[in-house]
Amino acid sequence: MPEITLNIPIVGNRWPVGLAFQLHIVIVAFIMGIAILAPIAEWRGLRPGGEHWEMLARDLSQTIGRLFAFGATWAVFALVLIFGLYPRLFGVLTGIFFWPLVVVGGIWFVMTVSAYLYYATWERLGRRRGLHLAIGATFATSAFVFITLITELSSFQLTPSDPSRLLTAALNPSWPTEIVHRHIGNVSYAGLLLAGYAGVRALFPPLGRGLDLAHYDWLGDVALIVGISLALLQPLGGWFYTRQVQLASPGAYERMMIGENAWMFLAQAFFLDAVLFLGNVYLSLSVRRRGKPDRKSASWMEKSLWVIAILALLLIVPKELPLGQMMPWKYISLAGLVALTAVNLGLYLRERRCFHWGTGGRGLQLALALIGVSIVALMVTMGVIRSSARGGYPIYGQMAPGEAQQIESP
Numbered sequence: 440m441p442e443i444t445l446n447i448p449i450v451g452n453r454w455p456v457g458l459a460f461q462l463h464i465v466i467v468a469f470i471m472g473i474a475i476l477a478p479i480a481e482w483r484g485l486r487p488g489g490e491h492w493e494m495l496a497r498d499l500s501q502t503i504g505r506l507f508a509f510g511a512t513w514a515v516f517a518l519v520l521i522f523g524l525y526p527r528l529f530g531v532l533t534g535i536f537f538w539p540l541v542v543v544g545g546i547w548f549v550m551t552v553s554a555y556l557y558y559a560t561w562e563r564l565g566r567r568r569g570l571h572l573a574i575g576a577t578f579a580t581s582a583f584v585f586i587t588l589i590t591e592l593s594s595f596q597l598t599p600s601d602p603s604r605l606l607t608a609a610l611n612p613s614w615p616t617e618i619v620h621r622h623i624g625n626v627s628y629a630g631l632l633l634a635g636y637a638g639v640r641a642l643f644p645p646l647g648r649g650l651d652l653a654h655y656d657w658l659g660d661v662a663l664i665v666g667i668s669l670a671l672l673q674p675l676g677g678w679f680y681t682r683q684v685q686l687a688s689p690g691a692y693e694r695m696m697i698g699e700n701a702w703m704f705l706a707q708a709f710f711l712d713a714v715l716f717l718g719n720v721y722l723s724l725s726v727r728r729r730g731k732p733d734r735k736s737a738s739w740m741e742k743s744l745w746v747i748a749i750l751a752l753l754l755i756v757p758k759e760l761p762l763g764q765m766m767p768w769k770y771i772s773l774a775g776l777v778a779l780t781a782v783n784l785g786l787y788l789r790e791r792r793c794f795h796w797g798t799g800g801r802g803l804q805l806a807l808a809l810i811g812v813s814i815v816a817l818m819v820t821m822g823v824i825r826s827s828a829r830g831g832y833p834i835y836g837q838m839a840p841g842e843a844q845q846i847e848s849p
Contacts (some may be wrong), residue, residue: 452524459517461822466510468818472629473499474582477557478575484567491796497561503578504558511551528833528843532592535602537587539609548584553578564797583622588620596834597825598687613680613688620676623669628814630666631714634659635811638804643793653797659807660791660799662727664784666814667718671781674711674773683827688835695828697758703824705755708769710817712751714810715776719747721806722787728798736786743779750775 447455477499484493533540557574564571594614601607637659641652685692687804694700724739754772756763829835833843 447524456517456520456524457823457826458475459520461819463510463513463517464822465815465818466506466513468625468628469632470503470506470510471582471586472625472627473502473633474579475626476629476633478572478579479501481568481572481575483748491654491661492652494651495658497662500558500561500575503554507551507554523792523835525822525843528838530594531602531834531838535595535605535608536592538605541590543588545579546588547806549581550578551583553581561602562831583680586621586625587618590614590621593825597691598684599688599834599837602837611685616676616680618681620673620680621756623676624670627666627669627673628818630662630664630669631814632666633662634666634807635809635814636660638807638809638811641799641804642801642808656799657796659804660796663718663721663807663810664788666810667715667780667784670718671777671784674777687839688828690830691835694830695824700824700827701758703820703827705757707817707820707824710820712754712776713813714817716744716747716751717806717810717813719744719780719783721803721810722783724803724806725799726787726790727796728794731789732753733786736790739787743783747776747779750779793846 446452458504477496480492480499481496483489484491484496486492553574556579557571560571564574591609591611591614594617595602595608595611598611598613599608600611638657641655641659644652681692681696684695696704719740723744724736726737726740750772753762754769754776756768758764763766832838
């Protein structure tokens with residue numbers, strides 16, 4: 440029988456599929472992040488002084504209910520694209536990971552039901568919060584397992600192992616480090632995106648009706664602390680992940696770090712710089728909202744911004760220039776950025792107990808809004824880096840692009 444290959448005119452197949460999955464990842468990563476945050480916020484809201492947490496939990500439950508439906512619909516569209524344009528790739532991955540995908544289908548059903556119930560029963564279970572929390576915890580747990588299993592496929596595409604043995608294929612070299620990096624990253628991403636949202640709402644009050652400025656000031660602060668704290672773990676997790684890629688697929692590693700796509704690493708570093716620098720700007724400005732902040736702490740945080748800026752610039756120096764080598768300069772830069780941010784965050788948490796919410800200036804809110812933009816750009820860039828590292832191979836070193844499209848006519 441003759442082979443049939445479908446090709447989209449002008450743009451080709453990779454761009455539509457890539458764009459569809461990038462949008463899907465941006466949405467799903469946020470949903471998976473707030474799936475963890477929502478029940479935690481609801482539990483904290485039950486304690487004395489938890490009014491802001493209660494409001495946050497309710498908003499997150501509504502966001503889950505509304506966004507989950509769109510994310511699921513878009514996922515179907517993305518799957519139709521990859522099934523139609525890369526049928527053999529779809530068939531091979533489904534054949535290798537058939538039983539994990541069966542489990543994923545069951546978990547997807549649990550996620551769908553629990554997401555809807557968590558959203559729809561907020562008022563009905565107002566007096567039975569334990570049950571409502573259990574529903575939220577069910578959604579969070581099922582989302583966690585879903586991401587853990589579905590990551591087997593994406594990690595296998597980059598660092599494939601023996602496809603004839605399911606356990607070996609599932610536990611491919613990059614899978615353990617990728618799932619840790621992804622789970623932490625999802626919650627960090629959700630926190631920083633919430634901080635950006637809170638900054639926009641506080642900057643432009645007419646966009647919202649009945650805007651509670653104090654609540655969005657509080658939300659921006661709490662979300663930033665959650666997001667930036669977890670973001671400090673990501674460089675170390677990223678190092679372990681790229682190390683596994685280097686050992687299992689050295690060609691992909693070279694393309695990603697020092698080859699034709701090395702500029703993407705610098706773009707990733709730029710957006711990470713933006714998140715950390717703007718986060719420290721926020722901390723330095725926000726600490727002064729207290730009537731009499733500790734002078735040493737405030738002075739240290741302000742002066743540290745200059746050092747952080749220098750380290751951020753060092754991180755994005757191209758490898759062709761002096762001080763542009765990964766070892767030792769970029770490692771020194773990353774270590775310095777993480778250490779200084781951790782110190783500033785610790786000082787800030789000590790001062791934060793005396794804050795009055797709703798007193799933050801526009802500079803604070805602008806910093807949060809820009810952090811929201813930067814973290815989305817960082818998420819997209821990382822996705823492009825991981826995909827392009829395969830160099831056009833749908834499964835690195837094992838399936839060429841043309842092979843992924845082949846299908847026989849009936």
